[in-house]
Amino acid sequence: MASAAQPISGVPGLPEGQSRYFNRELSWLAFNRRVLEEACNPAHPLLERLRFLSISGNNLDEFFMVRVAGLKGQQLLGVEEYSADGLTPAQQLAAIADEADALTKSQQQVWNDIKVELINAGIQVMGNDDVDADAEAAAWLARYFDEQVFPVLTPQAIDPAHPFPFIPNKGFSLIFDMRRRSDGEPIHELLMMPSSVPRFIRVPGQKARYVAIETLIRRHIGTLFPDYEVLGHGAFRIIRDSDIEVEEEAEDLVRFFRSAIKRRRRGRVIRLKLEAGMPAELVALVREGIDASQAIVSESTGFLGIADLEGLVDEDRPDLKFPPFTPRFPERIREHDSDCFAAIRTKDIVVHHPYETFDVVVAFLRQAAEDPDVVAIKQTLYRAGKQSAIIRALIDAAEAGKSVTAVVELKARFDEEQNILWASALERAGVQVVYGFVDWKTHAKVSMIVRREEKGYRTYCHLGTGNYHPGTAKTYTDISFFTADPRVGRDVAQLFNYITGYVAPRDLELITMSPYGLREHLFALIDSEVENVRAGKPGAIWAKMNALVDPAIIDKLYAASGQGVEIDLIVRGICCLRPGIAGLSENIRVKSVVGRFLEHSRIWCFGNGEDLPGRNAKVFISSADWMPRNFDRRVEHMLQVENPTVHAQILDQVMVANLIDNEQSWRLLPNGCYERLRENDDKPFNLHRYFMTNPSLSGRGAALRSGAVPKLRLRRN
Numbered sequence: 001m002a003s004a005a006q007p008i009s010g011v012p013g014l015p016e017g018q019s020r021y022f023n024r025e026l027s028w029l030a031f032n033r034r035v036l037e038e039a040c041n042p043a044h045p046l047l048e049r050l051r052f053l054s055i056s057g058n059n060l061d062e063f064f065m066v067r068v069a070g071l072k073g074q075q076l077l078g079v080e081e082y083s084a085d086g087l088t089p090a091q092q093l094a095a096i097a098d099e100a101d102a103l104t105k106s107q108q109q110v111w112n113d114i115k116v117e118l119i120n121a122g123i124q125v126m127g128n129d130d131v132d133a134d135a136e137a138a139a140w141l142a143r144y145f146d147e148q149v150f151p152v153l154t155p156q157a158i159d160p161a162h163p164f165p166f167i168p169n170k171g172f173s174l175i176f177d178m179r180r181r182s183d184g185e186p187i188h189e190l191l192m193m194p195s196s197v198p199r200f201i202r203v204p205g206q207k208a209r210y211v212a213i214e215t216l217i218r219r220h221i222g223t224l225f226p227d228y229e230v231l232g233h234g235a236f237r238i239i240r241d242s243d244i245e246v247e248e249e250a251e252d253l254v255r256f257f258r259s260a261i262k263r264r265r266r267g268r269v270i271r272l273k274l275e276a277g278m279p280a281e282l283v284a285l286v287r288e289g290i291d292a293s294q295a296i297v298s299e300s301t302g303f304l305g306i307a308d309l310e311g312l313v314d315e316d317r318p319d320l321k322f323p324p325f326t327p328r329f330p331e332r333i334r335e336h337d338s339d340c341f342a343a344i345r346t347k348d349i350v351v352h353h354p355y356e357t358f359d360v361v362v363a364f365l366r367q368a369a370e371d372p373d374v375v376a377i378k379q380t381l382y383r384a385g386k387q388s389a390i391i392r393a394l395i396d397a398a399e400a401g402k403s404v405t406a407v408v409e410l411k412a413r414f415d416e417e418q419n420i421l422w423a424s425a426l427e428r429a430g431v432q433v434v435y436g437f438v439d440w441k442t443h444a445k446v447s448m449i450v451r452r453e454e455k456g457y458r459t460y461c462h463l464g465t466g467n468y469h470p471g472t473a474k475t476y477t478d479i480s481f482f483t484a485d486p487r488v489g490r491d492v493a494q495l496f497n498y499i500t501g502y503v504a505p506r507d508l509e510l511i512t513m514s515p516y517g518l519r520e521h522l523f524a525l526i527d528s529e530v531e532n533v534r535a536g537k538p539g540a541i542w543a544k545m546n547a548l549v550d551p552a553i554i555d556k557l558y559a560a561s562g563q564g565v566e567i568d569l570i571v572r573g574i575c576c577l578r579p580g581i582a583g584l585s586e587n588i589r590v591k592s593v594v595g596r597f598l599e600h601s602r603i604w605c606f607g608n609g610e611d612l613p614g615r616n617a618k619v620f621i622s623s624a625d626w627m628p629r630n631f632d633r634r635v636e637h638m639l640q641v642e643n644p645t646v647h648a649q650i651l652d653q654v655m656v657a658n659l660i661d662n663e664q665s666w667r668l669l670p671n672g673c674y675e676r677l678r679e680n681d682d683k684p685f686n687l688h689r690y691f692m693t694n695p696s697l698s699g700r701g702a703a704l705r706s707g708a709v710p711k712l713r714l715r716r717n
Contacts, residue, residue, distance in 0.1 A: 019085035020558070021576045022672050023613060024549055025067055025092055029099045031573040032059045034666055034674060036103065039110050043663065046117055047320040048596075051313045053110055057306025059546070060103065061170060061239055064271045068096060068296070069241035076137055076294060084551045084576060097296050104273075104673060108302035111309070123208040123315055124322045127202070128215055137203045145220045153217070155224055158188040164270060167192060169240040169267065172199075172305055175282050177204060177232040178225060180193045188285060189225065191217065199308040208214050208315050211333025212303075234278025236286050238295075239306045242268035260650075269295045276301040322596055325692055327357035328472075340364045341371070341451065344460055348643040350650065351480040353466065354597060355691040358473035361447075361480055362389045364462060368449045369397035375457070376403040376450040378496045381422065383467040390468045391422050395429040404431045407499050409442045434500045436635070440515065442499055443630070444623045444637040448492045459489030463511075463639050465601040465621055476600040479650065481619050481639065485510070488639070499635060509553045512638040516709060519552065519631040521638065525606045525618065530563045532609045537564035540607035542655050546600060547574040549627040559589040568612075570658045571668075572599045580670040592674065595664030596688045604649055613714070621650065642713060649696055656712040657687040664688070 027517045038044060039053040074081060074089040083092060124130065131138050156165055167173060193199075193213060201216060203209040204622060214235055221230060272292045274283060276299045287297070303309070320326070332349055334508040336342040340363055343349060351360050366389070368374045377397050381390070398404040423433045436442040445464035450457055466478030491511035498513070504511055512521045526541065533539035535599040541560070548554065548569065554577045561567055569577070579588040592598045604624040610616055623637035641647050660674040663686040666674040690712075 020385070020581075021084040021551060021554060022578055023083055023085045023087060023092065023095070024574055024576055025071070025083075026062075026099060027574045027672070028067065028577060029065060029096065029103060030672070030674060031592070031594075032063070033103060034105070034592060035059060036106060036110060037676070038594055038664075039114065044596075045320045045322060046114070046121055047313050047315065047317060048322055050114055050118075053107065054307055054310040054313065056103075056107060057309070060100065061307055064100075064239045064296075064714075065242035065375050068093070069267070071096075071271045072268070072294060075098055075151060084549075085186050090282055092227065093296070100296070101298050102304075104154045104300065105296070105308050108300065110610055111303055114551065118312075121317070121320060123312070123317070124210070124214070125312070126203070126209055126211050128219060131211065131215075131219065134209075137209060140203060141216060143199070144201060144221065145216055145223065149213070149216065150220075150223060152196060153191060153224065154194075156190045156192075158190055158285065158289070160201050164285075165190065165192070167238055167240060167290055169236070170305070170307075172237045172308075174217060174233065174235050175278075175286060176221070176225075176230055177279060177282055178228040178230055181227050183227055186231075187228070189228075189275070189280070191224070198311060200311045202315075208317070208338055210312060215598040223643040232282060232650075233280035234282050235275040235304055236278070237273045238269050238290060238292075239271040266471065271295055272297045273304055274299050275304060284403060298606045325354075327354055327359075328695070330360055330696075333360060333363075338483070340361070340367050341460060341484075344484050345458075346647050348485065349482045350641075350646045350656065350696070351482070352691065352696050353477060353478045353480060355477075356696060358470050359454045359479075361462060361464075361473075362393065362466065362470070364449075364460075364482065365390060365393040365398075365447065368451075368460075369393045369402070371451065373451055373452045374402060374449055376405075376406075376448075378405045378446075378492075380407045380409070380444055380446050380499075381468060381664050382409045382443055383472070384439075384444065388422070388468075389470060391425065394426060394431055397432040398426070404501065405434065405496065406431050407436055407442050407496070409436055436499055436524070439633065441506075441629075441634045443634040444495065444513075446492055446495060448489070448638060449497060457484065458484055459493070460484050461488050461524045463488075463492070463621070463623075463637060465603075465623060471715070472600075475597045479601045479603065479654075481621060481641070481646070483643075491496070495635075495637065503634070510640050510642070514631050514634060514638075517626065518636060518638055519550070522553060522604075524557055525604075526560050526565075529558050529565045529606055532607065535566045535609075537609040538607055539563070540612040540659075541565060541567045541612075542570075542603075542605040542612050542651075542659070543568075543626075544570040544599070544601060544603045544655065544658055545625045546572050546602070547625040547627050549574055549576050550623075550631060551576070551628075553626050557588060558585055563628050568655045568659060570599070570655075575668055578670060578672070579668055590668035591659075591677070592666045592668065593664055594666065597685070599658070601654070603650055603655060605655060612655060615644075616648075617647075617651055619647050619651050639642065653691075653696065653712060656714050657685075657690055659714055660685050660712065663688040 035052055036056040037050045054168045071093050073088045075093060080088050082088060116233055131141060156162055158164055174190045178189055180188050200210040201215055269290050269292050272295045276465040330349060330351060331341045333340055357706055368377050379394060392405055406426050429431050445467060449460045451460060461481050462480060464478060464480045487509040489510045494508060495504040495513060498505055505516055512518050529539040529541055548571045557567055557577060565587060569590045570593060571590055572592050575590055579585050579590045602624060604620045605612060606618040607614060608616050608618050618633050619641045620638050621641060622638040624630035630636050641650060662677045663684055665677040667677055668674055
C-alpha cells in the first residue's frame with residue numbers, strides 16, 4: 001500500500017494539513033469547468049459556445065468511463081492506495097461526486113441560457129407545447145415518426161419472462177409504468193434509443209427547428225402502445241467502465257484486445273443519470289435492472305446527455321460559427337517544387353499545426369512511398385483516425401516493394417478497435433507490423449525514412465508532439481519537426497530498435513527517451529538552472545504541456561523555486577502543482593489556455609544562464625506530459641532543438657505568445673481555483689488569432705524577406 005502524501009507544516013500561506021499537491025481528479029474537473037466557461041464566453045459565436053458545452057459533456061463522460069471507473073475498482077477491491085494529496089479512493093470518489101454534480105448543474109444552466117439565445121438567433125429546440133402550436137410541424141413529425149422512427153424502435157416488457165435487457169455504454173432509454181385499458185393489467189415497458197436514430201430531428205423549412213427524439217417518442221406513445229394508459233415514465237442514461245487493463249500474461253495482444261473490447265461494452269455501470277421526477281418504483285426497477293448498486297447515481301432536471309448537443313452545431317449558420325480558416329502550406333517546401341526531401345536537406349523545418357497544414361506530413365510520407373530511391377520507412381501509429389492518408393501512404397510504399405515497419409499501439413484508449421483494423425490492412429499489404437510492449441504504450445510520434453542518395457544513404461525524420469491524425473490536426477495545436485540531421489537519424493533508429501527488438505538505446509545524441517532517463521534528464525536540466533542562480537546568473541524555466549502530475553518533478557520544481565529559479569508553466573489540463581506559496585513555490589506561475597484550438601504541444605525551455613527568451617536557451621519538444629505514466633510506462637521522446645530559426649520560432653513565437661495571451665487564459669491560484677485573465681484594454685492579445693494571421697519563421701524560406709514576422713515581447717502581468 002502506498003503511503004499518504006505528507007502535509008506541509010510550517011509553510012507560510014498554506015493552512016496546516018493541506019497537501020503540497022492538488023488532487024489529480026479534482027484538477028481535471030476544474031479543467032472541464034474551464035471548458036464549460038467557454039460556452040459562456042461572449043467572444044465566441046453562439047454555435048461555437050454550444051460546441052464547448054457539448055465538449056464539456058463528452059469530457060465528463062470519458063472521465064467517468066476511465067478515471068472514476070479506476071477509483072471505483074480500487075474501492076471495490078479494498079485497495080486503500082492514497083493519492084499524492086493523501087486521499088483514499090473512497091474520499092476521492094465522494095469529492096468527485098459532489099463536484100461532478102455541481103458541474104452538471106452548471107451545464108444545465110448554460111444550456112438553458114443558450115437555448116434562449118438560439119431562439120433569438122432563429123434556431124429552436126421545440127418542446128411538446130411548441131409542436132402543438134404548429135400544426136404543419138406536428139403533421140410532418142407524425143409522418144416522420146411513423147416512417148423513420150417507429151420501425152426501428154423495440155419496446156420491451158419487463159417481467160419474469162422478459163428480464164431487464166443489457167443497456168450499452170452511454171445508452172439513453174425511456175421507461176414506462178403502464179396499465180392495459182382492456183383489463184387493467186399493469187406492465188413496465190423499456191424503450192432503448194437506437195444508435196441509428198439521431199438525437200435531434202430537424203423539421204423541414206428555412207427556419208431551424210429541432211425536436212429531441214425523446215420528445216417525439218413521448219408525443220406518439222399511443223402509437224407504440226395503443227391499448228395502454230401511461231401511469232408514470234422517465235428517462236435515464238448510463239456510463240460504463242470502459243478502461244482496459246492489459247494482463248501481463250497475455251500471449252497474443254491482438255487476440256487479447258479483440259476480446260477486451262467486447263468485454264468493455266459490458267463493463268460495470270459507473271454512473272446513472274436519472275430524469276428528475278421519475279416515480280420511485282421505476283427508479284428502483286432501473287437500479288436493480290442495470291445493477292447500479294455501486295454506481296454514482298444522480299438526478300437531472302434538464303437535458304440528459306449534454307454531449308449529444310453536438311448534433312445542433314451542424315446547423316448551416318456560418319454567422320454563428322468561427323470564421324473559416326485555411327491552414328498555410330510551408331513556403332519553404334513550395335520553393336523546392338514541393339520536394340519535401342530537398343527542403344529538409346537544406347534546413348530543419350518546424351510546422352505549427354493547425355495554422356500550417358497537416359498535409360505536409362502526409363506529403364512527406366506520400367513522397368517517400370512514390371520515390372524509387374527510398375528504401376525503408378519506419379512509423380509509429382498511436383491515433384491515425386478512420387480515414388487515414390498516412391495508412392494509405394504506408395500501404396502504397398509496401399506494395400511498391402519498400403521495407404515498411406509500422407509500430408501500431410493497440411492500447412490507444414478508445415482507438416483500440418480502429419488500430420486493430422489498420423494493423424490488419426497494413427499486414428495484408430506487406431508492412432511489418434509491430435505492436436510494441438505488453439506493459440508500456442508507444443506514445444512517441446516518429447517517422448523515419450531512409451533514402452539512397454549520391455553520397456550514400458540519408459535518413460529523414462519527422463518528430464511530432466501530436467498524433468498522425470488528420471482530423472485532430474485541424475483543431476489541436478502541435479509541433480511537427482522535420483530534419484535530416486544524422487544525429488537525430490541515429491537516435492531515431494535506436495528508438496525503433498528498442499520498440500521492435502527490445503534493444504536498449506545507448507549514447508543517444510539529441511533525443512532522450514522514456515522509460516530510459518527522461519525524468520532524470522529533466523532533473524538535470526532543472527538542477528542546472530539552480531546552479532546558474534547560485535553562480536549569480538539568471539535561472540529560468542518555461543514549460544508547456546497538457547498535464548503536470550508527477551510528484552517527483554513537482555518537488556524538483558518546488559526546490560528550484562526555493563533557490564530563486566523563475567518558473568512559468570502553461571498547463572492546459574490537470575495541474576497538481578500548487579503555485580505562489582511563500583516558502584514553497586513563490587517563483588512559480590501557472591496558466592491554462594482554453595480557446596478555439598486545443599493546446600496540445602509539449603515544449604520545454606531552460607534559460608541556460610540567461611533570461612528567457614534567450615538565444616542560448618535549451619529548447620526541447622516532446623511527445624510526453626509530466627505524468628508518471630509518461631516517464632515510467634510509455635515510450636516517449638524528447639528532442640533538443642538546435643537550428644536557430646526553429647529555436648526562435650518555438651521559443652520567441654510559440655512560447656512567448658502562450659505566455660502573453662490575455663484573451664483565453666486562466667491563472668491558477670494557490671488555493672486551486674482558476675481565474676480568467678482580464679485582457680488589458682490597450683493591449684489585448686489572442687495567441688490563436690495571432691498565429692492564424694501571421695506567418696511562422698521556419699516554413700517561410702525566401703518569403704520571409706518580403707514580409708517580416710512581428711516580434712513578440714513578453715510582458716509580466
